[in-house]
Structures are given as C-alpha cells and as structure tokens.
Amino acid sequence: MKKNDKKRKTKYTISTVFFLIITIIDMVDLYNDIFNGRGHTIKDLVWLVILILVTLGNYYLMKDIGTIDDDDERDDYVQMKTDSTSYHILEWIIIIASVAFSAWGVILYSKNGNEQLAFVLIIIGAVLSSIWILTIIINFIIWLVNYYKN
Structure with a gap:
C-alpha cells in the first residue's frame, strides 16, 4: 500500500470511529427522548439516520482504499x-x-x-x-x- 493510501485509510478510519461514537451517543439520546417523553424525538431520529449514513459512507470509503480491482x-x-x-x-x-x-x-x-x-x-x-x-x-x-x- 502506498504511503498516501495509508494516510487516507487512517483518515477514514478515524472519521468512521468518530461518527460511530457520535451515532451511538445520538441513539442513546433518542432512547432517552422516547422513554422520558421529551419532544426532540423526530429531530434526533433524523440526525440518527444522517449519522448512520455518514458512518457507513466513511466505512465503505475506508474499506475500498488500497484494494486491487481484480x-x-x-x-x-x-x-x-x-x-x-x-x-x-x-x-x-x-x-x-x-x-x-x-x-x-x-x-x-x-x-x-x-x-x-x-x-x-x-x-x-x-x-x-x-x-x-x-x-x-x-x-x-x-x-x-x-x-x-x-
């Protein structure tokens, strides 16, 4: 793997882990909103979907760096x-x-x-x-x- 590919893979790995942690925190906040009856459920649900999509996008970008297309x-x-x-x-x-x-x-x-x-x-x-x-x-x-x- 090239040096540039290693840097990009490291960047996407850190980004994936960061967004995964943020997604888990937002999921916990959504559960708290649902079970405690606060009114932020729809907003948290929309953010949860967006964060899941960003996390999956970063994961697939990270996974494809440095692979050889056979x-x-x-x-x-x-x-x-x-x-x-x-x-x-x-x-x-x-x-x-x-x-x-x-x-x-x-x-x-x-x-x-x-x-x-x-x-x-x-x-x-x-x-x-x-x-x-x-x-x-x-x-x-x-x-x-x-x-x-x-």
Missing part, C-alpha cells in the same frame, strides 16, 4: 451473490422491525398515558414499511431492466 469473473459472481443475499436479509430485517415497532406502538397505545411514545413507534414502523415497499419497487425495476436488456 477482473476475475468468479470473484465478481461471488460478490454479486453475496450482495444479493445481503439485500434479501436486509429486506427481512426491515419488515420484521417494521412489524415489531408497529405492534409495540399499538400495545402502548392501548395503555393510558403512552400516546406520544405509541405514535412515535407507529410512525417509525410506517417509515420502515415504506422503505420496505421502496426496496420491492427498486427490485422490480431492476428485474424489468435486466429482463428487457437480455
């Missing part, structure tokens, strides 16, 4: 199958989390005094359901493009 078709095939499997696992995780948050919100709504927390949980479940539907639409569009391409 033209081996077998490696490309294994990478494609791994990505496909990861995508399907992510779809299942999203739908299970959506159902869990929605059910938790409905259960809390049936009890008195938990309306605000219940609404937040139901909204999180609805957002996750929307993301799941979006992944299905994207999967269908990719299938159509590949079908007409072949």
Whole structure:
C-alpha cells in the first residue's frame, strides 16, 4: 500500500470511529427522548439516520482504499451473490422491525398515558414499511431492466 493510501485509510478510519461514537451517543439520546417523553424525538431520529449514513459512507470509503480491482469473473459472481443475499436479509430485517415497532406502538397505545411514545413507534414502523415497499419497487425495476436488456 502506498504511503498516501495509508494516510487516507487512517483518515477514514478515524472519521468512521468518530461518527460511530457520535451515532451511538445520538441513539442513546433518542432512547432517552422516547422513554422520558421529551419532544426532540423526530429531530434526533433524523440526525440518527444522517449519522448512520455518514458512518457507513466513511466505512465503505475506508474499506475500498488500497484494494486491487481484480477482473476475475468468479470473484465478481461471488460478490454479486453475496450482495444479493445481503439485500434479501436486509429486506427481512426491515419488515420484521417494521412489524415489531408497529405492534409495540399499538400495545402502548392501548395503555393510558403512552400516546406520544405509541405514535412515535407507529410512525417509525410506517417509515420502515415504506422503505420496505421502496426496496420491492427498486427490485422490480431492476428485474424489468435486466429482463428487457437480455
């Protein structure tokens, strides 16, 4: 690995760790807002999503520095199958989390005094359901493009 690549990798590693720590702190703050009934939940949820995206972006940039792009078709095939499997696992995780948050919100709504927390949980479940539907639409569009391409 070149000296310049080592510096860049170190920079992205430090940045990834920093944003990971900030993401964990914001997640703890979000949980405190939800369970203590403070009104900053939506703002913290938006910041949490942004911080997760920045952390993942820095991680993938760090991971790709210094790698050699092989033209081996077998490696490309294994990478494609791994990505496909990861995508399907992510779809299942999203739908299970959506159902869990929605059910938790409905259960809390049936009890008195938990309306605000219940609404937040139901909204999180609805957002996750929307993301799941979006992944299905994207999967269908990719299938159509590949079908007409072949």
